[in-house]
Structures are given as C-alpha cells and as structure tokens.
Amino acid sequence: MAMEEQKRKTTNGFHFSEFSSKRKHSGDPKRKNGSTRWSGEAGQQHSRYKRKMDQPQDKPLVSFPASKTFTPSLGFSLNQNGGLGLSRTQSLHYSCSNCLPSQTRNEFIDLEYYGAGLIDILTIDRGSVSGLAGWMAPTLTWTLTNTVIPLANPKKETLESQRVQTAISDSAKLSMDDDDKMSEAVALKKQERRAKSILDTMSGAVSTTILRMANYTLLWVLRRLFRHFYLQRSHVKMLKDAQERGVPIIFLPCHKSHIDYILMSIALINIGIKVPHIAAGDNLNIPVFNYFIHRLGGFFIRRKLDTGNKRDDLYRECLQEYIEQLLKANQNIEVYIEGSRSRSGKPSLPKSGILSYFVEAVRDGSVSDILLVPVGVAYDRIVERNFIRHELMGGNKKPENFFKALGGIWRMISSDIGCVRLDFGQPYSLQDYLHSLYISNQPLMSIISHSPSSPNSSKHSTIDRKAVTALSYHIVYDFTQVSTIMSTNIVGFLLLTKYRHGATIVQLINSYKWLSDRIAISGRALGFSGTPSEAVHYALNYLSHLITYDDSNVARGSASVVKGVDPELYRVVCPKLDLPDVFQLSHHSNQVTVLFMKEAITACGLVAMLEYERRYDPPSKGEENEETVQSPQYVSQEDLLDYAFDITKMIGREFTFAPPCLDLSQVLHDGIEGLIVADVLKRQSNSSIGLHERKIYHCSTDWSDGSDGEEDKPEVLLEVSTTQQARSYTSFLVSVLGPFIEGYWSVGMALDTLWEQQENKKQDNPRETCFLQELQHSMIARHQEGQLIHAESCSMDLLRNGLRSFVSLQAVTINPDGHVFVIDQKELKSFTVLLSYCKV
Numbered sequence: 001m002a003m004e005e006q007k008r009k010t011t012n013g014f015h016f017s018e019f020s021s022k023r024k025h026s027g028d029p030k031r032k033n034g035s036t037r038w039s040g041e042a043g044q045q046h047s048r049y050k051r052k053m054d055q056p057q058d059k060p061l062v063s064f065p066a067s068k069t070f071t072p073s074l075g076f077s078l079n080q081n082g083g084l085g086l087s088r089t090q091s092l093h094y095s096c097s098n099c100l101p102s103q104t105r106n107e108f109i110d111l112e113y114y115g116a117g118l119i120d121i122l123t124i125d126r127g128s129v130s131g132l133a134g135w136m137a138p139t140l141t142w143t144l145t146n147t148v149i150p151l152a153n154p155k156k157e158t159l160e161s162q163r164v165q166t167a168i169s170d171s172a173k174l175s176m177d178d179d180d181k182m183s184e185a186v187a188l189k190k191q192e193r194r195a196k197s198i199l200d201t202m203s204g205a206v207s208t209t210i211l212r213m214a215n216y217t218l219l220w221v222l223r224r225l226f227r228h229f230y231l232q233r234s235h236v237k238m239l240k241d242a243q244e245r246g247v248p249i250i251f252l253p254c255h256k257s258h259i260d261y262i263l264m265s266i267a268l269i270n271i272g273i274k275v276p277h278i279a280a281g282d283n284l285n286i287p288v289f290n291y292f293i294h295r296l297g298g299f300f301i302r303r304k305l306d307t308g309n310k311r312d313d314l315y316r317e318c319l320q321e322y323i324e325q326l327l328k329a330n331q332n333i334e335v336y337i338e339g340s341r342s343r344s345g346k347p348s349l350p351k352s353g354i355l356s357y358f359v360e361a362v363r364d365g366s367v368s369d370i371l372l373v374p375v376g377v378a379y380d381r382i383v384e385r386n387f388i389r390h391e392l393m394g395g396n397k398k399p400e401n402f403f404k405a406l407g408g409i410w411r412m413i414s415s416d417i418g419c420v421r422l423d424f425g426q427p428y429s430l431q432d433y434l435h436s437l438y439i440s441n442q443p444l445m446s447i448i449s450h451s452p453s454s455p456n457s458s459k460h461s462t463i464d465r466k467a468v469t470a471l472s473y474h475i476v477y478d479f480t481q482v483s484t485i486m487s488t489n490i491v492g493f494l495l496l497t498k499y500r501h502g503a504t505i506v507q508l509i510n511s512y513k514w515l516s517d518r519i520a521i522s523g524r525a526l527g528f529s530g531t532p533s534e535a536v537h538y539a540l541n542y543l544s545h546l547i548t549y550d551d552s553n554v555a556r557g558s559a560s561v562v563k564g565v566d567p568e569l570y571r572v573v574c575p576k577l578d579l580p581d582v583f584q585l586s587h588h589s590n591q592v593t594v595l596f597m598k599e600a601i602t603a604c605g606l607v608a609m610l611e612y613e614r615r616y617d618p619p620s621k622g623e624e625n626e627e628t629v630q631s632p633q634y635v636s637q638e639d640l641l642d643y644a645f646d647i648t649k650m651i652g653r654e655f656t657f658a659p660p661c662l663d664l665s666q667v668l669h670d671g672i673e674g675l676i677v678a679d680v681l682k683r684q685s686n687s688s689i690g691l692h693e694r695k696i697y698h699c700s701t702d703w704s705d706g707s708d709g710e711e712d713k714p715e716v717l718l719e720v721s722t723t724q725q726a727r728s729y730t731s732f733l734v735s736v737l738g739p740f741i742e743g744y745w746s747v748g749m750a751l752d753t754l755w756e757q758q759e760n761k762k763q764d765n766p767r768e769t770c771f772l773q774e775l776q777h778s779m780i781a782r783h784q785e786g787q788l789i790h791a792e793s794c795s796m797d798l799l800r801n802g803l804r805s806f807v808s809l810q811a812v813t814i815n816p817d818g819h820v821f822v823i824d825q826k827e828l829k830s831f832t833v834l835l836s837y838c839k840v
C-alpha cells in the first residue's frame, strides 16, 4: 500500500504528444515521460500505463470518412477481352467534415451526374466521324482552343518583380561580404545574370501547336499501351464547375509513373479543362525532352532548393514569384507533392515547399482563392517495373538521359498495361481550408512531424508551418481515398496476406467477393465490374509473371475438386515470394493494405499485449488449473489503445490512413470498433464481471493521481474471443502489417548492435546509406537461409522508413555528415521489443 501511495505521489500527468493523448505513467524513475518501457528482461519493468483520452466521452468516436456519397455499379463497358471491363461506377466525392465548412463540401456535388458512367478518354467523342478525320476532329477543333490560355511573359514579370529584385540585391550584398574586392555594380550584375539563368531553366512558354501534336501522338501511343483509360463522367462535370469559379485550380495527383502527367494533361485537354503547368524535377531537364516539356506546360524546379549546404534564397524567391505569376494569370498548376514516383505503391511522405507558396499567395491576397484537387491514378499493372526492382534492392537511382528515356518509352509502348483510371477528388477552396483550420484550431495528428523552419530561414514567419504540413498530409490522404482499387491490387493483396502458401482459384474468387464488399463499404472505388470469377482471372493474367501454378491438386483428383466444376478452378496459385519479384506483388497489395490499417494496428496491439502478459505475467501456480486456462480473457480498452498508439508511432507513417485533422485516439477507437464488429473483441461492462474471474490485462487505476476524478469513469473491458474464426482474422490482420513489423524490427536489432559498437568504440559509426545497405545484405542472406517470414521486409524503402522512424522517436540521430548514432538505447530497445511481440 505504501508503495502504491509512493507511486501516486511520483506520478505526473503529462502530454504524450501535443495534440493527441495524455498519459500517466507508473512513476518508475527509469521511465521517461511519454515513453513506454518494453524491457526485454522478464519482470524487470512493467510497461502498463494508464492512458486518458483528451476527447470528451460524448463526442462521436469516429467522424470520418465524411461527406461521401457513393453509387455502386451503374455504368458498364466492355473491353477487348469480351466483357471484362473496368466499369463499376462509383462516384466518390470526398471531403473532410473536420476541416472544411459544409458549403465547400457540397458545392460541386451534382447528383444528376452521379453514376452516369465512365468515359474512356481513348475513344472520347469520336462520334460518327471515322478514320483519320475522326482522330483529328476533336484534336483540332474545340479541345485546344479552350484549354490553353497563353501566358503574357511570366519570366519577364518574375524577373522584374519586387520580390526577385530584393533577393538580387540581398544576394549581391552577401557576395560582396564574401569577396571584399567586388564592387556593388559587379555583384548586382552577377546576381541579375544568375536570376535570369534560373528563370531560363525554369520557365517555358506553352505552345498550342506542340500540345496539339502531342495530344494526337500520345493518344495513339496510349491506345497501344492501355485497354481503357477511364474518367468518371461526374468528375468531368465537377471540374467544369470548378473552372467556372475563375480561380486557379491546383491538381495534386499521386505519383506512380512517368505516365501520370501525360495522362493528366491528355485527360484535361480532352475534357476541355485548362491544361496545367506542371512542376517537373530538374532531373528531367535532358536535351530535346526539355524543349518539349517546356512547351507542354512543364516548368523545372530543383528537387532540393539549396545546393550542398549553401542556402539559395535567390532561387527560392524566383520559384515562389514564378508560381505567383502563374496564379495571378489564372493558370492551373499540377504538383506531385510526393516529390518522386512511389517505389512501393503506397504514397511517400509529402513535401510542403510548393504548397507553402500557394498558401502564402492566398494569405497575402495575391490571389483571391485557389481550388485544390487531389487526383488518384490507378493502373492494372506496374508501369516501370525495372526501376522498382532495382531501387528496392538497394540500387542507386540512375540519372535520366535521352537514350534511357527513349528506351523507357519504347519498352512501355511494347507492353500491355491493362486499364488505367484517373479519379478526381472534390475541389476544395484553400481559403476555406485555412479559415476553418485557424478558426477551429484543429489538432494535427501527432504522428506527423513537420519540419521546423531552418535557423537561417528569414521567411514564412507568417505561415503556420504545421498548417501547411497538415494540408500536405491531407492531400495525400485525399488522393489515397479517391484512388480506385484495381482487381490486380486485390488479388496481389490476398496472395501476400491470406494465401502466402497458395490458394485455389475458387478460394481466391470467394475471398475476392469478401474483399470487394469491404472496399465498397469503405467508400473506395473498385476498378472492375465483372463477376468475381472474371475479375480474378483478369487479375491473374496481369500478374502471371509474379505467380506460379501448382496443378498437382487437379492431377491427383483431390477430394476437394468438385465433380462437374471446371477443374481449372482447383489449380493452386502460389505467389512468387522471392526477391525482387515479391516487391512487385507488394506494390499491388499496398493499395489495399491502407484499408485495414486501423484494425491491423489494433490487432497488433492486442497480440503484443497478450504476448507481454504471457511472458511476464503468467498465471500463478495455484491459478493454473484447467478452468483458468479456458476462462475468457479481458483487456482494458485504454491499455489496448496505448499499445496501438505506440505501434502507430512506430509504423504509422508508412500509410496516411487518416486525415491529419483527426485525433489519433479517435482513429484507433475506430480500429477497436472494427475488431468488435469482426467479433474478435466484445465490449463488457465492468460490473458484469466478477473481479475473481477476470484475467484482465490492464493497468492498475492506483497509478492514477486521482486529481481529475478519472477513476470515477467506468473502465471499459474487452473480452478477447477465442474462437477459431476470431483467431484467424486476427492473424490475417497481423499479417497485413507483417512485412513492416519485421522490417522495422530488423532495423531496431541492427541499431542495437550499432549501439554496442558505439559503446565499445570499436569503429566509426556508419553513414546512413552504408548502414542500410549492410542491413539489407544481411536480411537478404537471412531470407535465403529461410529465416525471414516476409521477403518484402528487405525493401530498401521500408528499411529507410524504419530508420527514420527511430530518428523521429529520438532514439537515433543522423548527424549532418550522414553518420548514424544511437542516442537513447532504452527507447530503441523498448520499441524493438514491442515490435518483436507483434511478430509472434
């Protein structure tokens, strides 16, 4: 009792994160605020803690997805394969009720157009005109005359602007400080020349003639590449309505392939939307191509604004002013905020630099408003397979060049990529977004780390960096939500989770039905409308290089083969789990993973919690009778949330599975609800269970300091179902996150070894790239020895994210020279142990 009293005295209420949850810990002096101790040594430290939700109890637990409406299966189309078409039409107008006022949300929704079907851009409006004339007619007439507004001269206006002129004189002063002998006139001239050369490289004038020719040629190429290229009719109307508003539209697509921007421009041109100016990384500034890119609307930006460690303010100002000039001229802009193509199929963490320029333009009144349109791009097949294999296996990014680009185009033309679909999210006003964000003081989800402004950053004091970062995460969430899930994604996902050891086609068809229903309920669009059997066959055809068939079942005349049913359906399909093939399957599968994230995280929390208890709090000898073993298990909901919270902190950034304006505890509550609906957990009222019969894994309320009367609140207990069905669903959910858990755990173990070396000062700490390469080599070796469960966990992308996650948990740091140092071994160990519990 005295000990409990002592605990109570030493317990402090503290904020685990600024926004999300408030925890109390046990008062163990070894524990530091906000961290969970996951000691590997039995019984040494208990990691139970009490967590208190900031949210009032009467607030709805889950308030997203918001304002979504959806009409299933209205459109229909046939493809060349005789009926297997991408035709399920589902309109999804997503916007977030948390951070947008309702009038903005519903502004562009016009129910009349709902479910009016899909448009195939490859055959759009050719109508009765046939042959060459049919091709040329739309190209030469209405399309381009409407869609390109010639720019006056953004380069000249940018150069003459107050902002760039000030930056020129500031840079001149700096160069005079560096070189005493330089006169002011010379310094100014030099900086002026530099500004001019920056803008020469950056800007280009759109040419209607070249656009017209490109539209014609590329439509021809795309016809060879894709079976269909679909847009939703309702989205076309929505974009036209948005265009009527007379403010610039910013298109923010996800980035999976070089074809993304070609599809975007072609789609917009052919539906009569003003063609956007596209921010292109300067790696594409290659001879010949750069001429065309400039004339097709691209403008080059550096992928890193600063060169080396030297800050380049002149470049920043030129870029910002150039963008502002485009906005003032009411031009549409397209930005790939992920900054590069996704290697893993899931969105990369967004970059906020260009977004901050849009925000600043609206806030300082340079433009009255801007409409933001997230765009999802979905392919049946991965377009650039080789580059994914190469880079995820740790290969360096190869610089682009003319011949490589030509080779890439040729390879693409000669392959069949299936169908592609563009889905536009509902346009939302940046003005409204900022307004409601500041008015409602929305919290940002705590797992988002926003980069603080650099110490020598003189700018952007007026912009709340958190708000801009939140906006960028919101966009990533939005384009994920609007993206269509293709049949290849579903089959890839099933093969990597439920059926890693193989499944008959019949099993795949049944699971496909189940999963497509899940997708429909979640409000995401499904990119296939045929029967599940057609969809599975269609997908297996596109995944043929990633699977093998085992016919022994059929040849043996196995009992499971039903007479009278096509024996083909009993062939066993096995995924190729070798490296690097498995990366491609996981690229497909990751499109679906995000749907299960909330539940999978809570399921991992549950597994970790039960494993912890099994190891460190086994039933005492006397209790170990048959009755106790079979008695139901209970967990405290709050403790489960704590475990889930820590897992989210660790691997949550792999997927943007909730908008940043939601409180993380709300999101995880949603995950628990999912487990309850699936009968994995059952909610119990405290009073209905006698203390003696509870085997409850929860913390003691005695740890509370009692200052806020929390102990008055009834404790929510969850009964863990022991049915076979519940267990297999839990294992399925855990397997969804399996590769991430295994990869991150391997990073944790490698860092632990590094810490030992660091302590013994055996050798210099490795650089980040070296550390990751060595780790990947050892993992590949372990995979070859059959010691890894998931070969996907060897992905360089995943290992890099794992390392960054430990950095953001402040267990590890990477110094300016790129060397990796462990700075908090306890924190490192606690999270590594937590991951090992999820692995079981």
Ligand SMILES: CCCCCCCCCCCCCCCC(=O)SCCNC(=O)CCNC(=O)[C@H](O)C(C)(C)COP(=O)(O)OP(=O)(O)OC[C@H]1O[C@@H](n2cnc3c(N)ncnc32)[C@H](O)[C@@H]1OP(=O)(O)O
Pocket: 211, 214, 215, 218, 261, 262, 265, 266, 269, 278, 279, 280, 281, 282, 284, 292, 293, 296, 297, 298, 301, 302, 303, 304, 305, 306, 335, 336, 337, 338, 339, 340, 351, 352, 353, 354, 355, 356, 450, 451, 452, 453, 454, 456, 457, 458, 459, 460, 463, 464, 465, 466, 468, 469
């Ligand atoms: C008909 C036929 C048609 C055919 C049609 C063909 C079309 C032919 C076109 C080809 C088109 C190709 C298109 C390819 C697609 C790509 O090439 S994708 C790659 C290029 N695009 C991008 O990277 C866009 C997204 N990236 C960004 O926005 C990055 O921030 C930037 C601008 C590249 C800079 O990155 P960075 O150097 O790492 O710097 P970062 O930390 O982001 O910060 C820079 C500044 O932004 C501001 N900032 C950053 N974060 C924040 C924040 N949270 N809050 C406030 N301010 C912030 C600050 O001012 C910051 O400076 P300091 O605070 O340090 O002073």
